[in-house]
Amino acid sequence: MMTIAKIIRLIIPLYAIITLLPSCYYDKEETLYPFKACDTTNVTYSQTVAPIIATNCNTCHSGQNPTGKINLDSWPSLTVSVNNGKLVPAIEHTGPFPMPQGGSKLSDCDISRIKKWISNGAPDN
Ligand code: HEC
Known part of the structure; x- marks a missing residue:
């Protein structure tokens, strides 16, 4: 028969392994918080794109x-390059x-934000 104490001693390390291990694997914000959607509302030239x-x-x-x-x-x-x-x-x-030449691609979210601004008519806002 397992005592309560034995069960707890078994569960605590298991819980620690399950919660701590995956935290080392991911370093991209989008991978880390997969449910944090990319916010493309209120995209402007001055605050977002520039x-x-x-x-x-x-x-x-x-x-x-x-x-x-x-x-x-x-x-x-x-806007010359947009148009x-x-x-x-x-x-x-x-x-x-x-682009950026020789660098890594912009994040999917940054690309979505720029495209949203363009679909809004690429305003000077
Ligand atoms: C390390 C330098 C460098 C960086 C950083 C860089 N570019 Fe470029 N870009 C170039 C070069 C070199 C060319 C090619 C020019 C040519 O040969 O006509 C180019 C060309 C372009 C073109 C023209 C493409 C075409 O089809 O003619 C666009 C648009 C452009 N870049 C946008 C960007 C954007 C947007 C970024 C940032 C996300 C960026 N570049 C970052 C060097 C760079």
Whole structure:
């Protein structure tokens, strides 16, 4: 017969293993919190899109002499690449120049946010 104490001594380490082990496996926010949906409401140029571009693209595509003569660091210049249809294939890696060049693809959520902004008409907001 198992005493209550024996059962508890068995359950506690099991519980610890089950809860602690998976925490080491994942480092991406989306994997860690699979039920935290990507928030694409209230997407704006200034609050959403510009910071993503600044972090991931401006090292090459900004200033007086941008790489490939493609400037993305302001609304008027970014919308040139939106309107000529090159921005989305670049960030989705479906076009001839996957971006950011030499870096890892933007997160699915950041890509969704940029596409939401574009489908809203890419406003200067
Ligand atoms: C390390 C430098 C670098 C970074 C960072 C970078 N790019 Fe580029 N980008 C390039 C180069 C080089 C080209 C190709 C220019 C050419 O040969 O015409 C290019 C081309 C492009 C093009 C034109 C693609 C086409 O079909 O003609 C777009 C749009 C673009 N980049 C967007 C981005 C975006 C958006 C980001 C950030 C997510 C980004 N780039 C980050 C270097 C970079």
